[in-house]
Amino acid sequence: MALNIQDVTKFYGSNKVLDQVNLTMQKGEFIALLGPSGSGKTTLLRIIAGLQFADGGLLSFDGEDITGTEARLRRFGMVFQSYALFEHMTVAENVAFGLKMRPRATRPARAEIGSRVQALLEMGEIGQLADRYPSQLSGGQRQRVALARALAIEPRLLLLDEPFSALDTKVRKGLRGALRDLQKRVGIGAILVTHDQEEAFEIADRIAIMADGRIEQFDKPENILKAPATPFVAEFLEGLGAWQNAGAGI
Amino acid sequence: MTAATVTHAPLHPQIAAFHRRQRLKRLALILSAAAFALLVMGLPVIAIVARAFQEGLAVYAANIVEPDTLHAIGLTVLTALIVLPINIVYGIAVAWAITRFRFPGRRILLTIIELPFSISPIVAGLCYLLIYGATGLVGSWLDGWNVQLMFNLTGIVLVSLFVTCPFVARELIPLMQVSGRDQEEAALTLGASGWQTFRHVTLHNIRWALLYGAILANARVMGEFGAVSVVSGNIRGETMTLPLQVQLLYDDYNATGAFAAATVLTLIAVITLVLRSLIEARHPHAS
Ligand SMILES: Nc1ncnc2c1ncn2[C@@H]1O[C@H](COP(=O)(O)OP(=O)(O)OP(=O)(O)O)[C@@H](O)[C@H]1O
Numbered sequence A: 001m002a003l004n005i006q007d008v009t010k011f012y013g014s015n016k017v018l019d020q021v022n023l024t025m026q027k028g029e030f031i032a033l034l035g036p037s038g039s040g041k042t043t044l045l046r047i048i049a050g051l052q053f054a055d056g057g058l059l060s061f062d063g064e065d066i067t068g069t070e071a072r073l074r075r076f077g078m079v080f081q082s083y084a085l086f087e088h089m090t091v092a093e094n095v096a097f098g099l100k101m102r103p104r105a106t107r108p109a110r111a112e113i114g115s116r117v118q119a120l121l122e123m124g125e126i127g128q129l130a131d132r133y134p135s136q137l138s139g140g141q142r143q144r145v146a147l148a149r150a151l152a153i154e155p156r157l158l159l160l161d162e163p164f165s166a167l168d169t170k171v172r173k174g175l176r177g178a179l180r181d182l183q184k185r186v187g188i189g190a191i192l193v194t195h196d197q198e199e200a201f202e203i204a205d206r207i208a209i210m211a212d213g214r215i216e217q218f219d220k221p222e223n224i225l226k227a228p229a230t231p232f233v234a235e236f237l238e239g240l241g242a243w244q245n246a247g248a249g250i
Numbered sequence B: 001m002t003a004a005t006v007t008h009a010p011l012h013p014q015i016a017a018f019h020r021r022q023r024l025k026r027l028a029l030i031l032s033a034a035a036f037a038l039l040v041m042g043l044p045v046i047a048i049v050a051r052a053f054q055e056g057l058a059v060y061a062a063n064i065v066e067p068d069t070l071h072a073i074g075l076t077v078l079t080a081l082i083v084l085p086i087n088i089v090y091g092i093a094v095a096w097a098i099t100r101f102r103f104p105g106r107r108i109l110l111t112i113i114e115l116p117f118s119i120s121p122i123v124a125g126l127c128y129l130l131i132y133g134a135t136g137l138v139g140s141w142l143d144g145w146n147v148q149l150m151f152n153l154t155g156i157v158l159v160s161l162f163v164t165c166p167f168v169a170r171e172l173i174p175l176m177q178v179s180g181r182d183q184e185e186a187a188l189t190l191g192a193s194g195w196q197t198f199r200h201v202t203l204h205n206i207r208w209a210l211l212y213g214a215i216l217a218n219a220r221v222m223g224e225f226g227a228v229s230v231v232s233g234n235i236r237g238e239t240m241t242l243p244l245q246v247q248l249l250y251d252d253y254n255a256t257g258a259f260a261a262a263t264v265l266t267l268i269a270v271i272t273l274v275l276r277s278l279i280e281a282r283h284p285h286a287s
């Protein structure tokens, strides 16, 4: 068991946006948080990242209680919806950032950082873009840089907030496959936030369907399709019929 | 294809007439704007320089190196050197607090930091005298410890801080509001500490706005008259900043000396203007 979320609750003022969320994730598993807009997906992901803190509940990773651990100490790689690339740094500098910020004792030597960055860029098929600035990249390329940057810190967990939402359908499908391959190759767990059913069903080992700050169902894609746990899930997945008939993995 | 090979159809007479009228209107507007600028802003500057050099370069130079004037220049520069760093740190801190945190009183703080802009500097000076002067609330207590805040450099620095503290903050706040937390949060998840995040991410995004605000604040510190004149005590050769010195020389019927000193202030203004437009041209979002 890698990540364990236990009764996490979050309020904005008097508005309860997460209501006793429970979620357990296995090592190396790919999980999708799927739900309509405003259901609390981003909030949950940010709480996992340590960018926000829950008002109640517990978070643990590999048995270690991380409920109150700062984001910078969690070593969870995060890909933001806006990518949040450092605009004043080149692609290579962006990817190297996490390694350069390490305290001297654990920081790799300069040459070592350089070769690791190059390897990551090659892995993301953006090796030739190393010296460009983010403003000179396409959306898909930016997304790859953001992913390489998150992976550079050798994260214990990968968090992705709608990483494909700004891209067109074709690019999106290509990147989806690339992300899945990369995640399996690196062998780390990943949590993907999305409101695109097709995306979730194609990429994830298990899907958590969220509505109004609660997890309605958390199961393998085929089980969810076979037996929707609540009327909400059944209704929410209605649009997926076409995907199912065409066969998974178009 | 080159431009020369492009042939235009003859312009419709109505359109041609329209263009003529447009050109005329534009010319009239530009001319009146230029004339106004020349009259209101250009002529005075020319007059200062002309008057300062009226009796020749030697007299001008002698007036500038006059010990009291030199001292005033030194005092003005010293004041700026003390006030600017404080202003920059204060500006960043306030902008950070306002744009990165939600706390009770945030709106009030946002209003209060603009206060120095809406208070007449002379009133500000009087307030400081009332509080920090030897008979004032804080001043009389400090007097018991033999500490005097007014009628010296400390007083000048204090009121200069007051009149210029909004400059940096008000440049940074709108910028930091739009540039958002995204990049900073990304840095945190990558393992950067708060200070590293500030140094490597935030500072880069705000540096031009910061410089812009600092330049405006500097111009104001060096040019401030009202507030400083109240708290400086006008001690000749001691607490006279450059603007005060100009006034003093003029009152002493030393017009050439006054205008010579004024050229230094004018020079600062021109440099400020040039730096400002350079920053605005290169980094339009800085202001
Ligand atoms: N900073 C905030 N202050 C107040 N309410 C907030 C804040 N951020 C989010 N909320 C509220 O919390 C709820 C959940 O928001 P969240 O961003 O987690 O939804 P989401 O599932 O990610 O939606 P989307 O698919 O649109 O990104 C929403 O009702 C939203 O209005």
Ligand SMILES: [Mg+2]
Pocket: A041, A042, A043
């Ligand atoms: Mg969201």
